[in-house]
Amino acid sequence: MEAAIRLKSWDALRRACELEGNPYGVTLYEKEGLRASLVRALPKLPWFNTVSGLTQDTLTELDGALSMYQMEGIAPRLGVWATHLTPTLGAALYDRGFTPVGVGATLYAAAAPTPGTFAGVDVRELDAGEDRATFRAVLLEGYGFTNPAQRALAVLEHEGPGVRRYLARVDGQPAAAATLSAHDGVAFLAGAATRPEFRQRGAQAALIHRRLNDAARTCELVTVTTAFASASQRNLERQGLRVAQLKTLWAAWSSVGEQP
Template identity: 65%
Template sequence: MTVPSPPTPPLTPELIERLERAAQAKNRDALRRASRLAGNPYAVTVYERGGLWASLVGTLPGLPWYNTVSGVTQHRLTGLDEVLDLYRSAGISPRLSVGSADLTPALGAALFDRRFTPVGVGATLYAAAGSPQPQTFSGIQIHELALGEATNTFNDVLLAGYGFTNAAQQALAVLENEGPKVRRYLARVDGQPAAVAALSIQDGVAYLAGAATLSAFRERGIQSALIHRRLGDVAALCEPVECELVTVTTAFASGSQRNLERHGFRLAQLKILWAETLWAKRQRVIQATP
């Protein structure tokens, strides 16, 4: 007997905020822990004030994922100016993440005035937590790893799947998946490690993340199998109610988004990514030159 999926709740500003908190918690926790490592070896600075969140990673100044400001709204422009001063002092050009629900004409004009321009679009998707439809994935075996189990294998697949080669980037990616609330999954194909994924839960919202597949095993449905397995595990947590919703972030209109939609996910909001214009970057370099 097929169990009907629970209804997906309608979008509200409060629900969007709840989804975003769950999606950001894993990365933010990792950066906080990185900043507290002895000697702060990756030069991590975390800024939280009035709803704004910003991270600066001095050893990775050119990677926007680690040098991003989120929570940007029209009413937080004063705080944004303070944060931008921190980046300028560090010689880092940040990326601003603006939710589509917060992007007003006035905010857009204010960001243009600050020499920022849109450079990309991400998507936050969500679904109600419920048992997925039965499905088989031939030749794919998925195992949830216990604490400390197959850590080297998981990390090797994660980093190779992402294609990370920078030592600091590798260390932060590993740290993100070592959080106390992170559940790790390893997929094998015919006994060979092929892909990994992670799951974390925040405020009743499960977040699917950490998905990486070795190049030799792509286009075989492994990530679909990992999505299906994690959705099943999330559904098992609903008695007693521990998790009501599932969320995930991905590139907008990507193959990943289409894959997730086949598993019942729907769009929650778009994330407009803003970066400094080339002119602004050049001016900052000129002003910093003695």
């Protein structure tokens, strides 16, 4: 599940890095299972400047990754699976000036078709290139992104190779967007965004249901990430997904206004 989740965003950043002139200043670091991404155009956004794959075994590679951020003056966000967070690893992160700042949840379900109807909501999978402007507009408005670099990278990720795009209409109006990708029999639900005026109308529930049914044709499992104990998690659990793993999120003390 972690591979299916990671590869989608990693592939988007790799393609951004390969754009002529690397306009967003993307640098990717990977060594012995530890992965770090840095985006100079978005230094304050932690989900673009992250370290993953951190365990007690990969701790020896952490300082090399951190030096990349230190040279750019960027404070990264570290993600550690709850089952990998040993006292030794926690103490090592604390000694390097990091503190826990949040918890993310990875949910899963067996990929199986389920019945369901959603009054007033129509969901369509878009063909390659179809209705691209509408999809982008709904996705970016739903996320509330205004920074040009952030908007461009979001489009790059959610319209990449192998990414299936879905558009939900509420009473005929474009209301919500979502995507589906797959890796080694695991489908990943992402790109869930709803325009503010259409929230609480069932669009995301309909998109989850449609993608679960589509994933059942080719995959064994479905996975998705969200903030722990969030409204999004509750919505996913109503559609039959359950928590598979929690991830602790760590940030530098200086970036959260505290001192160790």
